[in-house]
Amino acid sequence: MKLRSYIFKRLLLSLFVLIGLSMVIFVISRVVPGDPARMALGPRAPQFAVEAMRQDMHLDKPLVAQYLYWVKGVAVWDLGESLTTRRPVTKDVQDFLPATLELALVAAFLVVTLSILFGTLAARYRDKWIDTLVRVFSYTGVAVPSFVLAVLFLLLFGYIWPVIPVLGRLSPHVLPPPTITGLITVDSLLSGNLTAFWDALKHLIVPAFALAMGPLFQEARIVRTAMTDNMGKDYLAAAKGYGIPNRVIMTKYLLKPSLIPAVSVMGLDIASLMSNAFLVEVIFNWPGISRYGMNAMLRKDLNSISAVIIIFGLIFVIVNILVDFVVAYLDPRIRLGGKT
């Protein structure tokens, strides 16, 4: 089967990328900053303690051996101890990652649904106000960094027009649901706590929009351009000639091929969404992995930094694989192994 070999090739490539990424992270965390043992213990630590730590961290071995030790640790989910929280890094990651995932998932959901909606509307009502709106927002959306948007939202919804909560994940008076997945919205639904669900959702909306706004209208513009390009194609005129209803033509024959370019870009956008979460979480006081990583970066906590990058790289690779599969599903030329 062509599809199976395509998937296999794709997975193999991702494996290479992950191995390479681990080398890059290793270089960043171990080679660039000088002596990690000295950095871990601080400038006032006695020399013998540093020597002991060096042996403990295998720093006295050659670089290749160090790398292998480090990979072995990563493989069994042991990323060392955080220098700021003094806990295993993996524990910290488990605590902080769900909040970020929840935020990113909601933002990604907004990007995907709203971009398709706005793109379709802009193509359907070309040169009407909705088309102009999408164009204006796509120009300004690129130029407004998400952290600036976050600050503006904070000013707007936090002080001027406080209709929606903007800080944290839950209001103080709402009891958090028991931790099952770590995603508060899912947990509260699973435990049947609708108050908490509604409150968590309200807290999610503003940060998620701050993240989604930029890519959203970019994608909408791509969808719109692809649709208007495809509108003139002969096969659509033929479909119209057969008397297929306009609604079916729009969704089944026009939308599906027009989504391919947007979906390919979405992978990258969702990834940059994760890294923009770094800045947005700081502003909205969101207790996620990004804020954890940011603290680690400001304190040069190398184990935590490399853990955060590994996780983000992993998520990025997974998202890109998923995107490739969606594209393969949408594009029969890839699925059936023809020429693209």
Add this chain to the structure above:
Amino acid sequence: MNTNPLTNSEIILPSVSYRLKEGMRKNWYKFSRNKLSVIGLGIVLAVVLTAVFAPLLSPYPLHAEKFVDYQNANLPPSGHYFFGTDVFGRDIVTRIFFSLRGALVMAILVLSISVPVGVFLGLVAGYFKGHWIETVIMRVTDIFLAVPPLLLALAIAAVLEPNLTNAMIAVTIMWWPWYTRLVYGMASSFKNEYFVIGAELIGASKGHILFREILPNCLSPIFTKMALDVGWVILIGASLSFVGLGEQPPTPALGQMVADGSRYMPDSWWMTIFPSLAIVIIILGFNLLGDGVRDMLAKGEKGNE
């Protein structure tokens, strides 16, 4: 267009200046058809001039460095201080003007290092498609493209000492793969074109084929991407300085001003809003200019823009 400008100019020497003028007129016509591009050009020129002449243009040049005037601290916008003053009593206008310098220097240096490196690797990888060289270069590129650029730049900048130079190093390390991938795609398709095969047949050197045959044909997408990328580099730079990994105080930087100001948010809104607007306008200007450059360099008519 002419693939080899040197020989052409030798043949029609007298009319070269005329042709150049004519070409510029044509380009300007294509560029200025879209009013937004002209607005973008205006913004970019204004930004560059402001940055260069910041000491002359800003009302209080001393406020760009270490300066304290608690009598005039936290003042809202007024006739004396158009955008107000910060917690140390420094004029926000002056600090915005001076922070443009760092932003532009960063964009210029990052692109002038990462573009040649990325383009060279892309050319080589594309021309040696199927060779192990291609595999090595493109897999390394994939790895760098596998992490969100902002994240790895943050990580590198965090491991090094926080300052403008290291922020530039971090962004440069992240930037070249995009050019490698762009040029790789073009070079690997030109590789089978007749002009390259012809050059190979008459025994042209590899350097000639790469730089005199393939490279000139890749230039306009490269320039388009560069024009757009200036805005992106400034954005990443602002993001880095927003978290304290860029230019260190007292030297002003836009991201740093937004971050510092957001602590005094509801009351002293001018400390945050004006630097934020400056970031937005600069990036908007470079993006509009970049779109104009793309329209200008595009061959033939564009579809439905």
